[in-house]
Every structure is written in structure tokens, then in C-alpha cells.
Amino acid sequence: MFEIFGFIIPLIVILVIVGIFLSFVPLGLWISAVSAGVRVNIFSLVGMRLRRVRADKIIRPLIKAQKAGMNVNANQLESHLLSGGRVDNVVDALIAAHRANLDLSFERAAAIDLAGRNVFEAVKMSVTPKIIETPWISAVAIDGIEVKVIAKVTVRANLSRLVGGAGEETIIARVGEGIVTTVGSSQSHKSVLENPDLISRTVLSKGLDNGTAFEILSIDIADVDIGRNIGAHLQIQQAEADKQIAQAKAEERRATAIAKEQEMRAEVEHMKAKVVEAEAEVPRAMAEALRSGNLGVMDYYRMQNVQADTAMKNNVGNTDLSKVFHKEQCIETKDN
Numbered sequence: 001m002f003e004i005f006g007f008i009i010p011l012i013v014i015l016v017i018v019g020i021f022l023s024f025v026p027l028g029l030w031i032s033a034v035s036a037g038v039r040v041n042i043f044s045l046v047g048m049r050l051r052r053v054r055a056d057k058i059i060r061p062l063i064k065a066q067k068a069g070m071n072v073n074a075n076q077l078e079s080h081l082l083s084g085g086r087v088d089n090v091v092d093a094l095i096a097a098h099r100a101n102l103d104l105s106f107e108r109a110a111a112i113d114l115a116g117r118n119v120f121e122a123v124k125m126s127v128t129p130k131i132i133e134t135p136w137i138s139a140v141a142i143d144g145i146e147v148k149v150i151a152k153v154t155v156r157a158n159l160s161r162l163v164g165g166a167g168e169e170t171i172i173a174r175v176g177e178g179i180v181t182t183v184g185s186s187q188s189h190k191s192v193l194e195n196p197d198l199i200s201r202t203v204l205s206k207g208l209d210n211g212t213a214f215e216i217l218s219i220d221i222a223d224v225d226i227g228r229n230i231g232a233h234l235q236i237q238q239a240e241a242d243k244q245i246a247q248a249k250a251e252e253r254r255a256t257a258i259a260k261e262q263e264m265r266a267e268v269e270h271m272k273a274k275v276v277e278a279e280a281e282v283p284r285a286m287a288e289a290l291r292s293g294n295l296g297v298m299d300y301y302r303m304q305n306v307q308a309d310t311a312m313k314n315n316v317g318n319t320d321l322s323k324v325f326h327k328e329q330c331i332e333t334k335d336n
Helices: 002-024 027-035 042-050 056-067 074-082 087-099 106-114 119-127 168-184 189-194 197-204 230-292 297-318 321-335
Strands: 130-133 137-140 145-157 214-229
Touching (some): 027 056, 087 106
């Protein structure tokens, strides 16, 4: 009985120790690495486990890199993974660059990856150039005609400038600026339509890829179209503005004339009031003259007769003689 317990207890202890060891060491991954010819210390795998690093994200890319003949070690990959990088993407980029005979070190590839760029896509773009198509770019020639252009820019990634270099948006903006400048300096839109390659040659000579992550290989004009007559449109707007200004000035003069007319009418009414006031003083002055003896009664009557004669003559002068003659003819007709 004691012999059985003496055999079982050590066996249980050994099984517990092996279980604890296997929980810390991915034995299957270690066997895969050894069978692939990659030397990995088993205690390094234990250290990755303690540092909370997934060993498969290090060992599998390491196997792939060494099988491709890349000089990369596990410490470099683990350091890049702990920095927040994409280890598998970096290893794929190194293998692609090595196959394409491109000069790309692990440090540069890791820096590009940590900068937020897809280093594997950048390597593929270095091997196979990419075509960037601009949207419709509108420019106006000197004759006032709008010209719309679509350009296709063939670029190749520049691995040495991927860190800190500008992206595709900058390339599109610079190409658009070059197109606007070239078309805007043309005397006629017809010259642009006849020689669209003039735009690509002029834009390409400006060195638009300076400070960017790309190298511009060519700029090809894909489409050219005619837009609005901007010059005529601006002239119409200017004429409309001049018309509105003239109308405003005329309205100002009319308002001034109306105000002046109102002032003159007020002045006339004021003068009429003065006349009425002066006429009201006449009877008072005559009464005072009669009272003081400066005007006699006979003089007053003669003055009344003169005023009556004057009023009668005014009435006769204002009468329409044709109406009087017509009235007399009507009377004679009735009498007959």
C-alpha cells in the first residue's frame, strides 16, 4: 500500500510541474520553430509569456523572415510589437523589398510602420507605380473661358521620404495648382485644347514631389472640357452692378427733387399766410385812417366804386366768349 502511494504522489507532482511548465511555454510553437531551423531559447518564450507578449506574433514572422534569408532576430520583433507596431506587416515588407532588390532596413521599415503608414503597400507601390486621378480641376484662361481638366498622376513611393513626407492629398493639390497656373497664363482656351500636353509638361517641370512621400513619374491629361464663359458672366455682373448704382443715384436725385418740391410748397403756403395776414391789416388801417381824418367818406366810396369796376372787368375778362356766343344763339333759336 505504501509502495503504491510512494509511486503515485511523485507522479502527480511531476504532472503538476509539467502542466505549469506547459502553461508558460508554448511547446508546439517552440517545436515548429526548431523544426524550421530557427533557434529560439525556450526561456525566451517563458519571458514573452511573463511580459504578456503573444509568442505566435513573434515566432511565426521570425520563421518567415529567416526562411526568406532576412537577418532579423526575436528581440527586434518583440521590441517593435511592444511599441505598437505591426510585426507581420513589417516582415512582409522586408521580404518584398529584398525580393525587389530595394534598400530597406528593419529600422526604417519599423519607423515607417510606427508613423502610421502601411509599409507593405509602400513597398508594393515602389515596385508597381500607382496612378492617382485628380477630380475635375477648373481654371480660367485669359480670354475668360473656363477650362476643366482631369489629370492622371503616376507616382512611385519613395521609401526614404515616407517618414515625414506628404501624402496623396498634397500631390493632388499641387497638380491642381499647376493646372490652374498653366491654363490661367494661356492667352486663349483654344491653345489649351490644341496642346493639352503643354499642361503636363509645365506642371511636371515644377518639381511637385518635393517634400512628399512619392516620386512623380508622369502627369497625363485624361480629359479636357469647356465650361462657362466666365469673362462674359463677369461683364454681365458688372453691368448689372453699374445699373443698380445708376438707379440708386437716380432715386437719390428723385428723392431730393421731391423734398425740394415739398419745401417750395411749404414756402408758398407760408407766403400765402403772410398775404392773408397783410390783407387782414387793410380794413384795420382804413378804419384808423377814417378815424384820424386822413381818409374821407367820399374817398372811401370812390375807392369802393373803383374796386367794384375792377372786379367786374376781371369777371368779364375771365368769361369764355365762345360759351356766351353759343348761349345767345340758343336763345335766338328758341325765340324763332
